[in-house]
Amino acid sequence: NQNLTIAVLIILFLSVGLVLFLVRKPKHLNIEEQEESQQQCIDNMLNSAKQGHYQLTLLLLNINHINTMDLAFIIPRLKHTLREQDKLFRHNTDEIIIILPHTSPIGAARVATQIEQVLSEWKTALKVNIGIAGLQQLDTFDVLVKKAVINQLNKIKSQETSYSHDEN
Incomplete structure (x- = not known):
């Protein structure tokens, strides 16, 4: 009976340990690791587009005039307007980068219009200029x-x- 009880306890402890291992939350990456994984993701997207010979366009949003508190609401809203394969990255404190695979610069201009509409919901005084760049092989x-x-x-x-022409 003692051997059976010990075996049941060992199995119980192992199963509890396994459940705790599977349920535990992943560790949050520190900022440097996030930047590295973000850069790896960007590099992978660029390399994939080059190897697959498909179009890829980058959008650059200058967000230095947007309140930091508003960004917590704006970024999820922007992600919602993008397609699943499109990726949004915080490039630095003043810029957001959006990578649009399988998108021409003309299609990216349409996406930029949608982004401007989202940003206009926050009543920013300045018009957001969105830079567009299409990927070339090199x-x-x-x-x-x-x-x-x-x-x-x-x-x-x-x-x-x-x-200046309007003023004249």
């Missing part, structure tokens, strides 16, 4: 970000030019 992530920044600056410049 582009890296940094090159795509630079292209998107240039696109943003060109939009700002064209808006300023149209304002």
Whole structure:
């Protein structure tokens, strides 16, 4: 009887341990690990698009004028407007990057319009300029970000030019 009782207790402890192991919550990654996994995800998406010869477009949103408290509500809303395969990343404190696989720059412009509509719900005083950059075979992530920044600056410049023409 003692051997049977010991065997049952061992099995009970092992099953409780297994349940606790399976149910435990995953550890939260520290910021450096999150940035590394984010960069790996971005690199994987770029490499996959290059190898598969499909279009990929990057959107760059400057969010420095948006209240940090509002971002907790805006980011989930933005994710809801995107497709499942689209990825949204917080690039730094002032920028959000959205990667749109299987999307041309023309399609990305449509997505940018949808994003502007979402952001307009928060009554931001400034118009958000969204930079758009299409992936070319030799582009890296940094090159795509630079292209998107240039696109943003060109939009700002064209808006300023149209304002000055309207004033005249």
